[in-house]
Amino acid sequence: MVNKNDYIQKKKDLEQKFLVECENTHRKWCFTCRRPKKNCLCQHMEPFDTHVKIILLMHPKEAKKQRVGTGRMTAAILKNSEVIMGVDFTDSNEFNQYLDKSKYLPLLLYPGDSAFNLSESKITDWKYKEEYRKRIPVIFVLDGTWPCAKKMIKLSKNLRELPRICFSNSKPSEFVIKHQPHEDCLSTIESVHLLLNELNESGLESFDKKHDNLIYVFKKLVEFQLKCSQDPDMPSYRGKKRGLDQNKAKVRYKTHRSFFLKEDWVPDNPTGHKKKK
Numbered sequence: 001m002v003n004k005n006d007y008i009q010k011k012k013d014l015e016q017k018f019l020v021e022c023e024n025t026h027r028k029w030c031f032t033c034r035r036p037k038k039n040c041l042c043q044h045m046e047p048f049d050t051h052v053k054i055i056l057l058m059h060p061k062e063a064k065k066q067r068v069g070t071g072r073m074t075a076a077i078l079k080n081s082e083v084i085m086g087v088d089f090t091d092s093n094e095f096n097q098y099l100d101k102s103k104y105l106p107l108l109l110y111p112g113d114s115a116f117n118l119s120e121s122k123i124t125d126w127k128y129k130e131e132y133r134k135r136i137p138v139i140f141v142l143d144g145t146w147p148c149a150k151k152m153i154k155l156s157k158n159l160r161e162l163p164r165i166c167f168s169n170s171k172p173s174e175f176v177i178k179h180q181p182h183e184d185c186l187s188t189i190e191s192v193h194l195l196l197n198e199l200n201e202s203g204l205e206s207f208d209k210k211h212d213n214l215i216y217v218f219k220k221l222v223e224f225q226l227k228c229s230q231d232p233d234m235p236s237y238r239g240k241k242r243g244l245d246q247n248k249a250k251v252r253y254k255t256h257r258s259f260f261l262k263e264d265w266v267p268d269n270p271t272g273h274k275k276k277k
């Protein structure tokens with residue numbers, strides 16, 4: 001039998017230990033850019049406003065990659081943004097509220113045959129150009145790897161049914177610290193920067209060059225991570241032989257399968273949910 005007083009004391013000790021740990025985390029961690037305070041990037045951020053609301057749909061796996069994930073940083077810089085975490089958004093009230101078409105114009109940033117390509121088409125040809133001004137445009141951006149994003153779309157019928165927009169990218173990612181599955185793959189912050197750039201160029205948005213702050217902060221992150229990868233005292237040291245080419249993203253070619261979900265994809269079962277085995 002455990003002595004009652006011993007038990008109470010032990011419980012108190014554990015609570016105390018927990019409080020100290022919380023206190024330490026708070027002291028060491030910046031909750032705005034979700035990075036350790038000593039490498040906090042907030043000092044470089046210049047938050048700005050947009051007409052469009054950017055919603056980052058964050059895959060839980062992405063949320064764990066606090067050190068190199070760029071979604072949280074993007075949200076910290078964009079005043080009119082939000083992060084919704086999840087994989088299947090079918091029953092998400094947080095998500096579904098934006099499907100109210102009397103108020104919002106919900107759009108998905110994702111390639112597809114019907115996707116309106118902001119870089120290659122004239123904005124006057126876009127069927128939603130008027131609605132963009134009349135309603136509150138909401139652009140959902142998938143924050144996760146391509147396979148993760150594919151899964152999110154497969155599971156969420158409401159996401160699949162949204163009108164799509166996309167852009168063309170000729171520049172490889174500068175995210176040298178992460179492996180990209182394809183040359184066209186950009187980090188979340190780079191994608192949002194390019195998207196905003198296209199919207200700005202087309203005249204749908206007007207924030208001058210303020211959106212370039214996204215790239216500025218991103219470059220600071222890359223600079224820092226490169227420094228760590230070359231510092232033998234850091235846990236992320238990659239060794240001399242595995243040193244990174246500073247000018248090129250590490251690309252692993254996966255040409256044998258499409259890295260995005262095509263629009264004509266239909267689920268095996270109508271709900272879009274995975275069948276239980």
Ligand SMILES: [Zn+2]
Pocket residue numbers: 030031032033034035040041042043
């Ligand atoms: Zn910070």
